[in-house]
Amino acid sequence: MVVMFNNRKERAELLEAVVVGNKDATIPHFPQKIHLLWGESDQIFDLKLAKNMKEQLGEKATIDSIKKAGHLVQLERPCVYNRRLKKFLASIHFEDKILQ
Template sequence: MAEMYVEMVEGVVVSGAVVAIMESVVLRAVEGIGFASCSEMLLPVSVEGLKTLLSVASHINLSLPNRFYSDFLQAMYSNRKERAELLEALVISYKEINIPKFQQRIHLLWGEDDKILIVEFAQKMKDKVGNNATFECIKNAGHLVHLERPWLYNKSLKQFLSSVLPFSGARN
């Protein structure tokens, strides 16, 4: 959207995500954690699989009853086949990727202990995105930084957004 509507988008915050999902990035992230595919990691079929996903995605150790996990699986992972197909379709080969040089300011907001998309990856993405990119790392947070450290995350988000859209004193 930022690439298509340059005049409408003044700034973008990227958190625990990539500008484009490259096959090489997905394979490195997934295999480094011990999964065979992206869909195996993101679409668990068992309570143990969900526990593994959440332990990889968060910095804190979640200790919840198994009933919570089974209810979560039932509610969130219906239409598994369609979700897996959609997920695999999002991944494009490295040869097809063209990371645009955005004109807008981009702020990469990352959890220091992200095991899925590690901090070094975010720093490389910052270099590829261009000169308008900034990078910030929040301590004691993983891939789910917005859930684990919401106060710090929102503070950083507000700070970036206020620098992109300075307060004019008028309300719309």
């Protein structure tokens, strides 16, 4: 039990250093397609944040929400997650074939 309370000051300093404000955050421009798979019931990062991120990422970004899923979509709804991921990957493969 004593170990839990050692280095309390250092732990607090580390936690403060990890927290970064988002007021000055900018999302870089990515040349590739980006697909966001989001749980509609995510209580850590809500769907509004996902939509905002998609807008900031630009035209090459797409978003897909999964009902009855929270933050860990791939664990909560693995079959739905895999189907959506396969669909996205297939679209990239299809585009690559067209461009060749």
